[in-house]
Amino acid sequence: MTFHAHAAKQAKVHLKPFDYEPKPLRQHDVEIAITHCGICHSDVHLVDGEWGDHFPLVPGHEIIGTVVAGKAFAPGERVGVGWQRDSCGECEYCRASEEVLCAKNEATCVGNFGGFADRIRVNERFTFRIPKELPSETAAPLLCAGITVYTPLAAYAGKGSRVGIIGIGGLGHLGLQFAKALGCEVTAFSRTADKQAAARRFGADHFVTGEPERGSLDLILNTAHVASDMAAYLGALRPKGVFCQLGAAPEPLSVPATLLIGGSRSVTGSEIGSPAAIRAMLDLAARHGIAAKTEVMPMAKADAALDRTRRNQARYRMVLAN
Numbered sequence: 001m002t003f004h005a006h007a008a009k010q011a012k013v014h015l016k017p018f019d020y021e022p023k024p025l026r027q028h029d030v031e032i033a034i035t036h037c038g039i040c041h042s043d044v045h046l047v048d049g050e051w052g053d054h055f056p057l058v059p060g061h062e063i064i065g066t067v068v069a070g071k072a073f074a075p076g077e078r079v080g081v082g083w084q085r086d087s088c089g090e091c092e093y094c095r096a097s098e099e100v101l102c103a104k105n106e107a108t109c110v111g112n113f114g115g116f117a118d119r120i121r122v123n124e125r126f127t128f129r130i131p132k133e134l135p136s137e138t139a140a141p142l143l144c145a146g147i148t149v150y151t152p153l154a155a156y157a158g159k160g161s162r163v164g165i166i167g168i169g170g171l172g173h174l175g176l177q178f179a180k181a182l183g184c185e186v187t188a189f190s191r192t193a194d195k196q197a198a199a200r201r202f203g204a205d206h207f208v209t210g211e212p213e214r215g216s217l218d219l220i221l222n223t224a225h226v227a228s229d230m231a232a233y234l235g236a237l238r239p240k241g242v243f244c245q246l247g248a249a250p251e252p253l254s255v256p257a258t259l260l261i262g263g264s265r266s267v268t269g270s271e272i273g274s275p276a277a278i279r280a281m282l283d284l285a286a287r288h289g290i291a292a293k294t295e296v297m298p299m300a301k302a303d304a305a306l307d308r309t310r311r312n313q314a315r316y317r318m319v320l321a322n
């Protein structure tokens with residue numbers, strides 16, 4: 001058996017067709033014929049060698065496809081896979097439904113070959129039924145971008161919370177939709193005014209290009225890949241407000257101590273979400289018609305599609321289709 005994929009052999013080279021022998025199908029694995037795979041900024045960081053030497057690398061961790069083999073699902077069932085493909089299943093975090101924190105967690109496309117491929121084999125515990133309401137090409141990005149914004153919203157916000165979302169891209173446009181679906185009052189922050197109409201369509205009640213209003217928000221999600229003006233954004237939080245960093249900014253966040261102490265504000269981060277959270281996220285998306293806005297390209301054009309994400313040209317998420 002040979003799986004066909006698109007791989008980078010070293011940092012900063014073009015993706016090329018790549019065939020490989022998959023690892024044997026274990027007792028609790030599912031084999032999936034991939035129909036769609038979204039492209040995340042993490043894929044760009046990996047391909048460009050910014051997160052270490054993981055080559056040869058098959059990117060892709062926003063996967064939807066149909067079940068070919070495995071005991072937990074019927075053949076032909078439509079399922080998805082996100083960033084995490086396995087965990088130990090026994091540690092304190094796995095037992096508490098916080099598998100993402102497991103020390104033995106395995107990433108779908110780091111140390112394993114990911115979703116820019118025709119097939120994949122992953123643990124059934126990290127394989128999710130896709131609700132029938134969700135089309136594959138607009139649901140694939142929910143498996144990473146969607147759960148990344150949903151997890152802190154579910155943890156720190158609720159009905160009536162005032163939520164600010166910085167950056168209206170792959171993560172941000174889903175953050176606006178999930179915040180709205182959870183009953184929040186939502187403010188979109190963007191550097192440029194040209195995203196105002198789109199942000200409002202995605203659910204923003206307010207749109208701000210300049211300084212945030214002081215003491216106006218309960219939760220801020222920073223989806224941008226740069227460190228923000230922390231003094232301005234911490235000052236925009238109400239007492240006990242939370243600033244949550246989601247974009248992988250390479251430079252440190254510069255946090256003024258006085259704004260943390262006065263008002264008991266918090267700065268935190270969040271990564272993806274547990275299988276239970278992914279199921280809840282997909283269910284909420286199905287009930288509210290949450291959909292990524294995507295540009296679909298054929299899998300054979302994976303390299304060109306990845307480059308659109310690298311150049312921030314995707315509106316708002318690239319999805320590869322087999």
Ligand SMILES: [Zn+2]
Pocket residue numbers: 040041042043061083144145
């Ligand atoms: Zn991702």
Ligand SMILES: [Zn+2]
Pocket residue numbers: 087088089090091092093094099102103104
């Ligand atoms: Zn574990």
